[in-house]
Amino acid sequence: MGKTPWKTKNWFTSPWNFAEDVVKEQSFAKEIKIHDITLRDGEQQAGLIFNREQKIELAEKLAEIGVHRIEAGMPAVSGQDESAIKEIVKRNLGPDIFAFCRCMKPDVQRAIDCGIKNIVIEIPASEHIVKYAYRWEMERAIELSIEATQFAKENGLYTVFFPIDGTRAEINTFLDLIQKVEKEGHMDALAVVDTFGGLAPSSCGYLIRQIKKRIDKPLEAHFHDDFGLGAANTLMALAAGAEVAHTTVSGIGERAGNAPYEDVALALLTMYDIDVGIKFDKMYSLSKFVREMSGLNVRQNRGIIGDDIHLIESGIIADWYWNARDEAPLELSPYLYPLVGHPDYQVVIGKNSGIPSIDIMLEELDMDPIPDKDLKLEILMELKDKAFAKSGLLDKDEFVEIVKKYVD
Numbered sequence: 001m002g003k004t005p006w007k008t009k010n011w012f013t014s015p016w017n018f019a020e021d022v023v024k025e026q027s028f029a030k031e032i033k034i035h036d037i038t039l040r041d042g043e044q045q046a047g048l049i050f051n052r053e054q055k056i057e058l059a060e061k062l063a064e065i066g067v068h069r070i071e072a073g074m075p076a077v078s079g080q081d082e083s084a085i086k087e088i089v090k091r092n093l094g095p096d097i098f099a100f101c102r103c104m105k106p107d108v109q110r111a112i113d114c115g116i117k118n119i120v121i122e123i124p125a126s127e128h129i130v131k132y133a134y135r136w137e138m139e140r141a142i143e144l145s146i147e148a149t150q151f152a153k154e155n156g157l158y159t160v161f162f163p164i165d166g167t168r169a170e171i172n173t174f175l176d177l178i179q180k181v182e183k184e185g186h187m188d189a190l191a192v193v194d195t196f197g198g199l200a201p202s203s204c205g206y207l208i209r210q211i212k213k214r215i216d217k218p219l220e221a222h223f224h225d226d227f228g229l230g231a232a233n234t235l236m237a238l239a240a241g242a243e244v245a246h247t248t249v250s251g252i253g254e255r256a257g258n259a260p261y262e263d264v265a266l267a268l269l270t271m272y273d274i275d276v277g278i279k280f281d282k283m284y285s286l287s288k289f290v291r292e293m294s295g296l297n298v299r300q301n302r303g304i305i306g307d308d309i310h311l312i313e314s315g316i317i318a319d320w321y322w323n324a325r326d327e328a329p330l331e332l333s334p335y336l337y338p339l340v341g342h343p344d345y346q347v348v349i350g351k352n353s354g355i356p357s358i359d360i361m362l363e364e365l366d367m368d369p370i371p372d373k374d375l376k377l378e379i380l381m382e383l384k385d386k387a388f389a390k391s392g393l394l395d396k397d398e399f400v401e402i403v404k405k406y407v408d
Contacts (some may be wrong), residue, residue, distance in 0.1 A: 005018060005273035006270075006271075007330075010335060010339045011269075011270040011330065011334060011335035011336070011339065012330035012331075012334060013270045013271050013334050013335075017272065018273070026239045026240075026272075027239065027240055027241040028238060028239060028241070028272065028274060029238070029241060029242070029243040031243065032243060032244070032245065032268065032276050033068035033069060033243065033245070033276070034068050034245055034247060034261055034265060034278065035067075035068065035070075035071065035244050035245065035246045035247070036062050036067040036069065036070050036095075036247060036248065036249070036261060037071045037246050037247065037248055037253075038058065038252065039055050039058060039059065039070065039072050039084075040072070040074055040100045041071070041100075041246075041248060041254065041258055042248040042249065042252040042253045042258065044254040045252050045253055045254060045296070046254075048252065048294055048296065050293070050294070051080065052080045052081075052083050052084040054293055055072070055073065055084040055088070056087050056088055056091070057293075058289075058290065059072060059088045059091075060091070060093060061286055061289060062095065062249075062286075063093035064279070065278060065279045065286055066277050066279050067278070068095055068096065068277075069096045069097075069098055069118075069244070070088070070093070070095045070096070070098065071098045071099070071100055071120060071246075072084065072085045072088045072089070072097050072098065072099060072116075073100065074099065074100040074101065074107075075099055075101075075107070075110035075111055075114050075116075076101070076107050076110055082110065085099055085111075085114045085116065086114045086115060089115040089116060096118055096158075097116065097117075097118065098116070098118040098120055098160070099111035099114060099116040099118070099120075100120045100121075100122070100162075101120070101121045101122070101148070102123075102148075103121055103145045103147075103149070104148055105147065105148055105151045107121075108148055108151050108152050108155070108157070109151075112157070116157070117156070117157060117158060118157065118158040118159075119152060119157050119159055119160070120160045120162050121145075121148060121152060121159055121161060121162060122162040122163075122164055123141050123144060123145045123161075123163055123164065124136070124141055124163075124164045125141075125164055125166045125169050125174055125177055125178075125193070126164075126165040126166070126168050126169035126170075126173075126174070127169065127170065127173060128168070129165045129168075141177075142177060142180060142181070145161070145177075145181045145185055146180070146181060146184045147185070149161060149181060149185035149187060150185050150186055152186060153185075153186035158188050158189075159186055159187055159188050160187070160189045160191050160220060161181055161182075161185075161187035161189070161190050161191065162191040162222070163177065163190075163191070163193055165193070165196065166192060166193045166194075166195075167192075167193070167194040167195070167196075167198060167199040167207065168195075168198060175210065175211065175214045178190060178211070178214065179214045179215060182215050187217060188217070188218070189218040189219065189243075190211065190215065190217050190218075190219055190220065191219075191220040191221075191222045191246065192207065192208065192211065192219055192220065192222065192237060192242065193222045194222065194223040194224055194233060195224060196224060196226060197224035197226030197227050197229065197230065198227070199223070199229075200229070200233075201229055201232045201235075202236075204221075204233050204236035204240060205236060205237075205239065205240040207237075208237055208241055208242055209240060212241065218244065219237070219241065219242040219244075220243065220245075221233070221234045221237035221244065221245050221246060221259075222258075223237070223258070223259050224253070224254070224257070224259075225251055225256045225258060225259060225260075226256045227256075230256075230257070230258055231259045231260055231263035231264050231267065234246075234247070234264050235264060235267055235268070235272075238268070245261070245264050246258065246259070247259045247260060247261035247264055248260065248261065249262075249287060250291070250298055250302075250305055252290070252294070252296060262287065262304040262305055262340070265280070265283075266280065266283070266304060266335070266340065270334065280341075281338070281339065281340065281341040282341055283305065283340040283342075284304070284340050284341040285341050287304075287305035288305075304342075305342075309337065310342060310343050310345050311346055311347075311348050312332075312346065312348065313347075313348050313353060313357075314352045315352065315353050315354015315355065315357050316354065316356075317332070318347045318353070318354065318356045318357045318360055319354065319356035320332060321345055321360075322347075322356060322360050325345070329345070332345060333345075347360045347361065347364070348394075349361060349387070349393060349394040349398075349399050350387045350392070350393045350394065351387040353380065353383060353384065353387075354380070355373070355376050355377065355380060357380075358370070358376050358379060358380060358383075358403075361399055362403070365396065365399075365400065367400070370403075370406075370407060375406055375407075378406065379403055379406050382402050382405075383399065386398060386402065
């Protein structure tokens, strides 16, 4: 990237991210892939349904933005899912297409019948979830894993072994399980699965290193967002040597959702100098597309894809913006919003506005400046009162109406 990867024309993050003592602890893979699970794990969000046509259209959008792998769904869920997967495979969109399967030969066969060449195959990995949720013996989980993964290998499938609830398992029991499946069954890669989002970022490197001591396979990071740490955990796993990040668009998914690909990919670019090849300028539009399709919302000030992150209400910040806008716009944010396809900074009028906000709005609306500071203060007070009464921001017509009461 250059001598200052933390500061470019499009972003300005902390130089401490690249301190020698920080970087020497990192073991990023030479190539990192984004494995999108919006069509499978994302759709598990309560009340969310993508029909066949929507799944196909969304797969096309994901391919367009440049994700490397698309988990197109679980053939065993429904005929519509199966049909969508077949069509997505048929369209040869570019990314590798995966299906999700239980560790059961019939599930694997369904994936094969869809034309799939790659699968993610799940099994419960913690003794407690096997006992209480599945009502199985641990031996059954192991036997099914070995049988189903062997069957996948016999049929030439690239197989990602996906041990559910691995991060809450007793460490040696978990490591014994994956080592046994590797030796007696088959896996081309192992997903490190934090099913319930309970792993702390400080633990990710330790877990990755323990796994690498037992098996020599590519590792994939699959982290949920129950504590808001899905992206942070994914980044820590990648820094420890995992090669693939499982993510969804805007973090949709079961319960609190999954690691958002927007957070992971943009953080890699701006904080670690790693470009995964995503078309960053399509991030915001893809998020809007998914939200409009699904009827879901994200908070207005959600990082990267929140609709209002570019709005400046505070008078102090408006003054900063006006002073720095031409020479140093990155004094206002860690990256320029158009980098992700988001609208640029916009000054708005509300209860937190100040005198600089009035000056800016007058110029933007091609209205004459008001040199009298006392008059501007009177206008400001009325603007604030109006915002209080409205419990929100004022639009441009309301601003003009109030100003004209004082200057006409």
